[in-house]
Amino acid sequence: MVAFNKVLDGSNGPSGFGVHRHRVVYFVLVGLFILQSGLTYTVSTEAASPAVELNDAAQRGEALYREFNCTACHQFYGLGGHMGPDLTNVTVAAGKGPDFARAVIFHGSGLMPNLAVSKEQADDLVAFLEAVAATGTYPIRSLDLTPWGTYEQMHSDAK
């Protein structure tokens, strides 16, 4: 970092980017990035209610979700693989629910392999899926577009 600072200090002579105002802009951007990160890590992603916080079982379920690499095939909020369905609201969707999810986890279904998990592990995975479902709704099917190119739910679900 000493070398980095030396360059930024302009000790290497005049620089196309070493002009004072350019360096100020660079570090203002970095400062804003730090501020943005701090907000994103805290108040701007606070849970709307205690129900959204993952309890112990849900946190164990989340770890299992990673260990089985479920994200290779499944998504939350449209983020993840495309081989299987999005799981954001699987435990609250009509015709599905926690028992449906538990059965698929236990026995597999179609392309979904049997994960060979214990009953406790299946319960933890379902607890995790229920906690995810409590955070919001996906996919968004209301087409309330605004003149600004956004859509209404983007505004209404904001923290």
Added chain:
Amino acid sequence: MRSELTPAKGFVIAGLLSLLCGALFGVIGSWQHVLPNFVDAIPFVKSRPLHVSLVIAWIFLTAVGGVYHYLPKIVGVPLHSTRLAWLHLAVFIGTGFAVIASYFLGRFGGREYWEFPPALGIPIALSWSLLIYNFFRTANKHKGPWPAYLWMWATGVVFFLITYAEANLYLFPHFTSNMVRELTVQWKAYGALTGSWNLLVYGTAMVVMERSTGNTAIARSKLAYLLFGLGFTNLLFGWAHHIYPVPSALWIRILAYAISMTEWIILARMIHQWRATMEDGKNGSSTLFGRFLFASEVWVFLNLGVALLISIPAINLFAHGTHVIVAHAMGSTIGINTTILFASVFFIGERAHSGPTRAGFWIFNGSLLAFWLCLLGAGMVKGWFTVMTDLPFQKITEKIWPFIAGFAVSGIGLFTGLSLLVWGALKVLLASNNKEEGDAHGTVELDAIPVENRCPSMPEKVMQHQR
């Protein structure tokens, strides 16, 4: 006469082999969408991370190889420590084998794109620190103004480490106990991480253009610094278009929307520049690296157009979670990054190229176009039926099947093209003893590059327009 193996060449050769293996696992994974039992021994849950990690490794290895190769020539002094560069390569490759082994054994534990057990992230971060140290100790000796590409590389190497660390914050309960925070921070880190390696790759493109044209003014122009600033701003603040549907604070999403829209400036500049190039009848296609640079411009144009459209929330509503996003990711990593990196590799190789290598160029680009269009088609159909109907996932999957079949078939063409290119690149790299590489610590005057090897490419036109 065979050339001496340098750390830079070691990185590039490892990158090429990584690309070949990654493309092979990509073919397996794509066919598993069509034939679910295809290559049973490597199920999709393994083939996907093998494909993704190896292709990302290709980008890192080759971009870093380019930095190690060009930096001493730009600064005019030897790399601060060749030994540290070798150590970096050894740790990177060793960790890479451990990652691959963990996937084959089904030992996961990380998150999407970095599914390996998080402990393996430690050697990756430590070896990257060696690069940062070596880079700044060498770059600091540069006399006079830093051209834009040095700033791109400096920012890219530092922010890679910062955002890679951020991508591992999920190890702390503060982040994992809240899924909205977990997803938001994950994609914040991934967006910036991608921006970091893009700075390394785009910096390399600028170096190849400069060294092939002999035009040193291009990387020192106000426009070059402006574009760097724009890219840096997007790296820092433009990530949240990945998470419009995630219920985080509104400002996070609106800020990303606003920042993303600044990229229209880049698109407008490209169109302006292109018109000038076409009027002049020059497209830089007389050399293989020139062709790759030109192809990268085409892919930047196509992908930037898609990126801008899907950054508009109303359009993102339909595209998010579909294969449109995959098309964008593939177009960026294969279409842009890979073509730029091949330009760099063939420029380093600087030898006449055989017919099969040139055929590889066309097979690669043609297949990629078909591949990209199939993904866009699948994504648009899926997006429409997902948002506008209540059709279950299985029914929507049936509707996009023809596109997925086309994607799998074109994937074979892509693999064929890449294989020819990798083979050609390995041959020239292992056989070359060119001026650039002859002395690993030497410097090369731009005037020393033969006229026939120079790329009559766009920078000269850009400069004309700036004037």
